[in-house]
Amino acid sequence: MTANVSPTPPASPTPSPLHAVVADDFDAVNRTIVEQLNSKVPLVETIGQYIIESGGKRLRPLLVLLAARSLGYEGDKHITLATLIEFMHTSTLLHDDVVDESHMRRGKKTANDAWGNAPSVLVGDFLYSRSFQMMVNVGSMRIMAILSGATCVIAEGEVLQLTNIGNPGISEADYFETIQGKTAMLFEAASHSGAVLAEATPEQERALQHYGRYLGLAFQLIDDLLDYQGDAEAMGKNVGDDLAEGKPTLPLIHAMERGTPEQAKLIRQVIRKGGLEQLDDVLAIIHDTGALAYTRARAEEMADKALAELDALPPSPYRDSMAQLARLAVDRQA
Numbered sequence: 001m002t003a004n005v006s007p008t009p010p011a012s013p014t015p016s017p018l019h020a021v022v023a024d025d026f027d028a029v030n031r032t033i034v035e036q037l038n039s040k041v042p043l044v045e046t047i048g049q050y051i052i053e054s055g056g057k058r059l060r061p062l063l064v065l066l067a068a069r070s071l072g073y074e075g076d077k078h079i080t081l082a083t084l085i086e087f088m089h090t091s092t093l094l095h096d097d098v099v100d101e102s103h104m105r106r107g108k109k110t111a112n113d114a115w116g117n118a119p120s121v122l123v124g125d126f127l128y129s130r131s132f133q134m135m136v137n138v139g140s141m142r143i144m145a146i147l148s149g150a151t152c153v154i155a156e157g158e159v160l161q162l163t164n165i166g167n168p169g170i171s172e173a174d175y176f177e178t179i180q181g182k183t184a185m186l187f188e189a190a191s192h193s194g195a196v197l198a199e200a201t202p203e204q205e206r207a208l209q210h211y212g213r214y215l216g217l218a219f220q221l222i223d224d225l226l227d228y229q230g231d232a233e234a235m236g237k238n239v240g241d242d243l244a245e246g247k248p249t250l251p252l253i254h255a256m257e258r259g260t261p262e263q264a265k266l267i268r269q270v271i272r273k274g275g276l277e278q279l280d281d282v283l284a285i286i287h288d289t290g291a292l293a294y295t296r297a298r299a300e301e302m303a304d305k306a307l308a309e310l311d312a313l314p315p316s317p318y319r320d321s322m323a324q325l326a327r328l329a330v331d332r333q334a
Contacts, residue, residue: 066194146189146193156181
């Protein structure tokens with residue numbers, strides 16, 4: 001479609017109960033998002049607003065708020081920090097959908113489907129650039145170091161995932177390296193930077209950094225599990241999308257390791273070819289080899305590690321919400 005198409009943006013996402021302890025902060029983040037989307041180029045605002053308001057739980061900015069508040073932070077720079085983290089995340093979504101040639105995200109048209117690839121990439125660049133402007137306003141060189149380093153790791157993770165498409169030979173260790181970069185790194189950067197902003201002790205800083213890392217890994221593991229057993233309407237995408245793209249995620253890796261030679265051969269062929277012609281056969285092999293149960297067990301392992309890191313924090317409603325978030329990571333259905 002041409003770049004002058006302007007669909008009406010959907011309503012803003014409704015905060016979950018996890019946001020209740022930082023409800024005022026979360027409202028301030030939403031207001032700041034709108035303010036920081038301001039641009040003299042109308043299309044930037046239109047696409048930025050569309051993608052940011054297209055659903056999602058805004059977990060990464062929530063992590064910033066919870067981490068900072070759990071350590072007694074009483075300033076207001078956590079609002080700016082949470083907003084720029086959301087902009088970083090949104091820019092990666094815009095770029096990912098172009099790379100993946102996606103048409104739907106969270107049950108709605110992707111920006112690239114509505115406006116085209118070039119506007120989506122360029123607005124993603126704008127959001128990245130705006131996030132770095134906001135980083136300067138936070139005024140912490142340590143936070144800038146954490147977040148600028150994270151952007152490099154995230155980009156490497158995305159490139160690694162791209163190079164692994166159609167490659168059935170990657171190991172479980174390769175898989176974890178990929179999801180650490182493309183997903184867990186921004187979770188980690190969110191909780192880590194919130195801790196630094198609140199002037200955490202070295203022990204608390206490490207704990208919140210690792211909490212975010214393990215939480216992000218758990219989330220991605222469940223995402224990859226749900227691609228083979230989730231509810232398509234609830235997820236906003238079709239079951240088997242990863243298989244169609246030839247992505248060798250953990251359910252497939254485990255199924256190849258545990259299946260018969262014939263089963264492993266079939267999955268390797270499907271990964272190389274992509275498509276969904278043999279989805280039913282692949283699903284049967286995944287079931288026979290216990291691949292989904294194994295993937296869930298690894299996700300629960302990561303969530304348990306995240307929970308253990310919270311012992312370094314003082315008791316508070318904010319710590320309780322972070323514990324609930326770790327449990328949600330493995331209990332969700334979308």
